[in-house]
Amino acid sequence: MITFRKAQASDLPAIVAMLADDPLGAAREDASLPLAQGYLNAFNAIDADPNQLLAVAVDGAEVIGTLQVTFLAGLSRKGAWRGQIEAVRVAGHRRSGGIGRLMVEWAIDQCRSRACGLVQLTTDKGRADAHRFYENLGFTGSHIGYKKSL
Amino acid sequence: MITFRKAQASDLPAIVAMLADDPLGAAREDASLPLAQGYLNAFNAIDADPNQLLAVAVDGAEVIGTLQVTFLAGLSRKGAWRGQIEAVRVAGHRRSGGIGRLMVEWAIDQCRSRACGLVQLTTDKGRADAHRFYENLGFTGSHIGYKKSL
Numbered sequence: 489m490i491t492f493r494k495a496q497a498s499d500l501p502a503i504v505a506m507l508a509d510d511p512l513g514a515a516r517e518d519a520s521l522p523l524a525q526g527y528l529n530a531f532n533a534i535d536a537d538p539n540q541l542l543a544v545a546v547d548g549a550e551v552i553g554t555l556q557v558t559f560l561a562g563l564s565r566k567g568a569w570r571g572q573i574e575a576v577r578v579a580g581h582r583r584s585g586g587i588g589r590l591m592v593e594w595a596i597d598q599c600r601s602r603a604c605g606l607v608q609l610t611t612d613k614g615r616a617d618a619h620r621f622y623e624n625l626g627f628t629g630s631h632i633g634y635k636k637s638l
Numbered sequence: 639m640i641t642f643r644k645a646q647a648s649d650l651p652a653i654v655a656m657l658a659d660d661p662l663g664a665a666r667e668d669a670s671l672p673l674a675q676g677y678l679n680a681f682n683a684i685d686a687d688p689n690q691l692l693a694v695a696v697d698g699a700e701v702i703g704t705l706q707v708t709f710l711a712g713l714s715r716k717g718a719w720r721g722q723i724e725a726v727r728v729a730g731h732r733r734s735g736g737i738g739r740l741m742v743e744w745a746i747d748q749c750r751s752r753a754c755g756l757v758q759l760t761t762d763k764g765r766a767d768a769h770r771f772y773e774n775l776g777f778t779g780s781h782i783g784y785k786k787s788l
Contacts, residue, residue, distance in 0.1 A: 500713075503713060504713060507713060507714055513714070516714070516715050516716070517714070517715070517716060518716060524716055524717070526716040526717030526718070527713055527716065527717045528717075529717055530711050530712060530713050530717030530718075530719075531713065531717075533711035533719075534711045534712070534713075537689065537711065539687065539689070540711065542713070556712060556713070558708075558710060560708060561680050561683035561684045561687065561690065562680060562684070562706060562724060562725060563650075563653060563654060563657060563677055563680050563681065563684075563692070563706070563725060564657055564663070564666070564667070564724070564725050565666050565667070566666070566667060566668060566674055566676040566677065567674070567675075567676030567677045567678075567679055567680030567681075568676070568680075569680075569683075574712060574714070575712060575713060575714050596786070596788070599788060600788055604788055605787065605788055606785055606786070606787055606788060607785070607786045607788060608760070608783065608784065608785045608786075609783075609784050610758070610760060610781040610782065610783045610784070611781060611782055611784070612780060612781055613780055613781060613782055619782060622784045623784075625786070626786050627784035627785065627786045628784065628785055628786070629782045629783070629784050630762060630763055630783065630784075630785055631760040631761060631762055631763060631782070631783025631784075631785065632760065632761055632763055632769060632779045632781070632782070632783060633758065633759075633760045633779070633780065633781025633782060633783040634758065634759050634760065634761065634772045634773075634777035634778065634779050634780075634781075635756055635757070635758045635777065635778055635780055635781065636746070636756070636757045636758075636775070636776050636777045636778065637755065637756055638746070638749060638750055638754055638755055638756060638757060
């Protein structure tokens with residue numbers, strides 16, 4: 489029985505381990521314990537922000553997936569709220585079992601319940617599996633996502 | 639002398655007019671006065687959120703440009719904050735004069751001052767001029783941006 493809920497501080501090591509267990513994340517993250525202070529600071533900022541929802545998928549007591557939803561107010565589209573999904577990860581030993589799909593559908597429901605008119609996300613151009621995954625969920629890859637490191 | 643500042647409620651008609659004066663925005667926005675309540679609600683939500691910055695470029699008393707920056711906490715990249723730029727517009731009669739570049743550079747400085755590790759944005763695949771513009775500003779189009787209407 490897989491359920492979804494807001495993440496708690498005690499979920500952080502499992503979440504960071506999933507972010508690091510990824511071809512792109514491996515070079516960017518540090519899942520060693522105790523976790524780097526940056527992760528704790530970021531969790532506290534997310535947790536305190538009513539427009540942020542860091543979520544986990546759990547099977548019993550085990551954290552098996554994570555994602556982050558940000559609810560964004562904006563003037564465009566006559567002032568429509570948008571939901572933005574990021575950092576979607578499923579634990580390595582549970583991939584290809586449909587958990588990602590359930591989790592993203594749950595996230596879309598959260599956006600609906602906040603009256604968002606649109607859900608948006610970006611994925612690296614190299615993640616071909618992710619592109620099929622989001623297209624199957626009804627997303628359209630209509631935009632180019634630009635990044636600049638500071 | 640062009641300056642940049644946080645938008646005020648009195649700037650809203652000029653901002654919405656710029657959002658509507660755009661090939662994609664024309665079908666999505668309604669700049670008629672009084673403005674639709676959705677715009678006022680969105681402005682109030684943005685204005686009340688310390689992680690949102692709706693900005694305008696002004697020349698004397700005239701509003702000639704706008705953009706929105708959202709400061710996003712996230713766990714990825716060891717808890718790095720990201721700045722997200724959206725809804726970048728320059729008034730039609732002031733385009734091609736370098737105002738967009740000054741405005742985005744100002745927005746990037748705002749992200750630096752908030753200690754963001756990354757600035758991100760998406761543009762529609764059809765906006766070829768925008769792609770060159772952001773590449774010239776040092777952005778890399780490494781991602782695909784997916785959208786789903788609700």
